[in-house]
Every structure is written in structure tokens, then in C-alpha cells.
Amino acid sequence: MRKKIVAGNWKMNLNTKEAKKLIKGIAKYTEKHKKDLGCKVIIAPSFTNLTVAKKQASGTGIKVAAQNMHQEDNGAYTGEISADMLKSIKVRKVILGHSERRQYFGETDELLAQKVRKAVDAGFQVIFCNGETLEQRKDGSYFNVVTEQTQKALFGLSAEEMKKVVIAYEPVWAIGTGETATADQAQEIHAHLRKILADQYGQEVADSVSILYGGSVKPANAQEIFSKPDVDGGLIGGAALKAEDFIEIIKACN
Numbered sequence: 017m018r019k020k021i022v023a024g025n026w027k028m029n030l031n032t033k034e035a036k037k038l039i040k041g042i043a044k045y046t047e048k049h050k051k052d053l054g055c056k057v058i059i060a061p062s063f064t065n066l067t068v069a070k071k072q073a074s075g076t077g078i079k080v081a082a083q084n085m086h087q088e089d090n091g092a093y094t095g096e097i098s099a100d101m102l103k104s105i106k107v108r109k110v111i112l113g114h115s116e117r118r119q120y121f122g123e124t125d126e127l128l129a130q131k132v133r134k135a136v137d138a139g140f141q142v143i144f145c146n147g148e149t150l151e152q153r154k155d156g157s158y159f160n161v162v163t164e165q166t167q168k169a170l171f172g173l174s175a176e177e178m179k180k181v182v183i184a185y186e187p188v189w190a191i192g193t194g195e196t197a198t199a200d201q202a203q204e205i206h207a208h209l210r211k212i213l214a215d216q217y218g219q220e221v222a223d224s225v226s227i228l229y230g231g232s233v234k235p236a237n238a239q240e241i242f243s244k245p246d247v248d249g250g251l252i253g254g255a256a257l258k259a260e261d262f263i264e265i266i267k268a269c270n
């Protein structure tokens with residue numbers, strides 16, 4: 017059965033001191049509730065904070081993911097980070113396809129298919145993001161958009177590989193805007209994603225993939241969104257930067 021997950025995407029925020037403090041704050045809750053946590057808790061700090069985060073999070077029930085990685089093993093790719101580099105600091109989870117990577121760094125579905133392949137081959141758990149822009153929501157093409165993003169980047173995987181992937185549906189118009197998809201809007205897309213997974217891989221695989229919602233999730237709306245049957249938790253941006261808020265969201269996922 018699929019797992020419930022609350023993952024925090026810290027983006028380009030927090031220096032090392034601040035990162036340690038935030039992990040300590042979150043750990044106050046996760047350590048106490050390690051046995052009865054209703055969801056898996058993941059944080060995705062910047063590359064420079066990964067080593068410190070791994071150390072600080074050790075034994076607290078908090079897992080650590082990277083926000084991105086390169087599709088090649090090594091070479092002349094100034095400023096990039098490889099799967100092997102992440103593995104060497106024991107990071108085995110990675111967010112791929114975040115809309116900010118697509119929008120500001122030109123990441124395409126084709127490139128993401130390569131990154132997904134590399135990450136899966138290297139033994140990573142991939143948190144793959146998809147989601148439509150406001151324009152695509154308004155013109156009604158959003159089902160096609162998320163379908164295509166998912167098919168192009170993920171459907172090269174085998175059924176066994178697909179089972180280990182986490183999908184995060186993140187409508188671009190709801191990221192960092194304070195505007196959230198309604199719980200029904202989230203459910204509608206999540207059910208659609210599960211259906212295309214079932215069509216491609218069968219129901220067993222579709223039922224084992226966690227599908228998270230992301231886009232201005234906060235303590236006030238988390239419970240309602242997470243109550244939907246195909247919403248298996250959240251990918252959280254802004255609210256993941258405050259321990260109290262993130263803890264409230266973890267509680268809402270129980």
C-alpha cells in the first residue's frame with residue numbers, strides 16, 4: 017500500500033545555521049512521535065546544507081532529499097551535481113521536474129526523462145513534479161498537460177521502477193501565490209493521474225504510487241486537502257520553512 021508523505025521543499029532558502037535550527041525544531045515533534053507518525057517526513061534543503069541536514073536529521077525520523085540532480089555521471093557541467101555525489105553523502109531521494117526548474121532553467125519533459133532514468137538507475141527515490149500553468153488551467157488543457165508531462169518523463173520506467181516513484185501534482189498557479197487548488201480540484205487531478213498509471217502499469221502499480229499535492233499548503237488547509245482519497249500528502253514550500261507550520265501539516269497527514 018502506498019505511503020503518506022509530507023515533504024518540505026526549502027528551495028534557495030536558509031544558511032547552514034538556519035537549516036540546523038529548523039531541523040531541530042521539526043525533530044522535536046518527529047522524535048517524540050516516531051512510532052505513531054502517520055506519514056513519512058522528508059526535507060529537501062539546498063545542496064550546501066545536505067551534509068549538515070543528514071547529520072542533524074539522523075535518528076529523528078526525518079529523511080533528506082536533494083532538490084535536483086544532473087542526468088550525466090560526471091564531466092564538464094559547471095555548477096551541477098551528480099547522482100554519485102549525492103550518494104557519497106548518503107542522499108538517495110531527489111525532487112525532479114519542479115515547475116521552477118522548468119520555468120527558470122528550461123527543463124523539458126525530454127530532459128526530465130533522462131534525469132528520471134539516471135536517478136532510478138542510481139537507486140534514488142524520485143519525487144517527480146508536474147502541474148499546469150494558470151493559462152492552461154483557464155483554457156481547459158490541464159488534464160492533457162499533466163498527462164503529457166507524466167507520460168514523457170516517467171513512462172519509460174518499468175512497473176517495478178514506477179512503484180518507487182512519488183508524484184507531486186503542483187499547479188503552477190498555486191505555488192508560492194497563496195492561492196490553493198480546492199481539495200476537489202486536487203482530487204480530480206490525482207484521480208486522473210492514478211488512472212493513467214493504472215492504464216499504463218495496472219491497478220496494483222497505480223495504487224502503490226504516492227501522489228502528493230503541492231501549492232500553498234498550510235496548516236489551515238492541509239487537513240481538508242489530505243482528506244481526499246487520492247491525495248497521499250503534500251509537497252510544501254513556504255510553510256516548510258517554519259517548524260511550527262510544518263509540524264501542523266505533518267499532524268494533518270495522520
Ligand code: PEP
Nearest residue numbers: 191192230231232253254
Ligand atoms: C513548492 O515549491 O513545491 C511549493 C508547493 O511551494 P508553496 O508551498 O510555497 O506554494
